[in-house]
Amino acid sequence: MTDQKHLWAPWKMDYLKNKKQDSQKIFSDFANEENDKKNLILHRAKYCYVIMNYYPYNNGHLMVIPFNEVDKFEDLEDNVLSEVITLSKKVMKILRTNFNCDGFNFGANIGEGSGASIESHLHFHIVPRWKSDTSFMPVIGNTKVMPQTLEDTFEQLLKLFKEEL
Numbered sequence: 001m002t003d004q005k006h007l008w009a010p011w012k013m014d015y016l017k018n019k020k021q022d023s024q025k026i027f028s029d030f031a032n033e034e035n036d037k038k039n040l041i042l043h044r045a046k047y048c049y050v051i052m053n054y055y056p057y058n059n060g061h062l063m064v065i066p067f068n069e070v071d072k073f074e075d076l077e078d079n080v081l082s083e084v085i086t087l088s089k090k091v092m093k094i095l096r097t098n099f100n101c102d103g104f105n106f107g108a109n110i111g112e113g114s115g116a117s118i119e120s121h122l123h124f125h126i127v128p129r130w131k132s133d134t135s136f137m138p139v140i141g142n143t144k145v146m147p148q149t150l151e152d153t154f155e156q157l158l159k160l161f162k163e164e165l
Contacts, residue, residue: 027051027065027121040154042161047080048087050161052154057127059148060099060157064088065123073110073122084124091126094160101128 030039031049040052042062053061064087066080076084088106095101105127109116148156 026118027123028069031065031067037154037158040150042154042157043087043165045083045087047077047083050087050091052150052157053125054150056150057105058129058133059153060095060101060128062091062095062126062157063123064091064126065121069121071111071120071122073108076122088124088126090165094157094164095126095128098156098160099128100130102131103129105129 030041030051033039036042036044040054041049042052043050047068048064048066051063051065053063064084066076066084068077068080070076092104092106095104106125108122108124110122
């Protein structure tokens with residue numbers, strides 16, 4: 001017998017199946033659809049929207065995405081960039097207050113050379129971090145533990161976004 005344990009992550013199969021599909025227009029498609037719950041869109045502002053990451057690095061991994069598609073940071077209009085930063089600040093406050101995170105990774109992968117998986121539509125990641133999220137599981141076990149389903153996180157965050165944004 002072996003002492004090896006299994007951690008089931010059935011949602012990861014969706015990522016593996018969809019990875020080969022053309023995802024370059026996904027953010028434009030989502031912005032033009034009306035089913036925000038299905039698309040995990042939490043908030044729509046004037047120039048940007050906030051969406052949950054379908055394949056999160058951590059629980060509460062969100063993205064701020066401009067409605068207008070640009071692929072270069074320098075092509076963002078100042079009013080859009082200002083809204084990205086303002087929304088990100090508010091999102092981090094909501095996450096820090098309600099998810100008790102210790103910090104954040106915040107930024108964008110810009111262009112193919114950076115590892116951007118959707119390089120045609122610039123977007124900004126907000127990844128909540130906890131001192132304990134670099135525990136042995138991801139380091140030794142090469143496994144990330146997600147404590148909550150996407151649907152449960154969406155419902156929790158949607159309520160907070162409606163109250164605070």
